[in-house]
Amino acid sequence: MKRGFDIVLSLFALLLLALPMTAIALLVRLTSQGPALYWSDRVGRDNALFRMPKFRTMRLDVPEVATHLLPHPQRYVTPIGHLLRMSSLDELPQLYSILKGDMSFVGPRPALHNQDDLISLRTHEGIQRLVPGLTGWAQINGRDELTIPQKVALDEEYLRRRSFRFDLEILLRTACQALSGRDVDH
16 A cells, blocks of 8 residues: 555656756756756665656765754855755655655655664664655654664664554654754755
């Protein structure tokens, strides 16, 4: 049921958002050098790597680490990058990853390929069995303000509590946070 929901909702969202996504892609290209999309290697289900797209919000010379680990990350943000991140519009291309099956709407956020500590803790708790999500329980409970052990504890709680109803609750709370701009990494 979850996979069917992901397919139907991602197709609907892609159709509904095709024009805004095209406009965003053009704005990214017009305001900074480089491609509109940034593809990063992420850790998916069973720790398999996949390529995840986002609208590019950072310059091309940014080091490949989690944004919150960068010293002075603001100096790498593109002219419209802050707006895209604050509104979570940079995440829209991940609808492709959901449709493809690399991601789900709800699950633990996919780790960067080089986040060995997060990957190790998730594997120890059995979280690697889950398909990563566009949003998740940890995202609506602190996002980047959480330590890695706190994120993993919330991911483990999601693993225990997962259900269609819980996913809908997480999606609703995510939408509310995205619209308010709260708990979004800047």
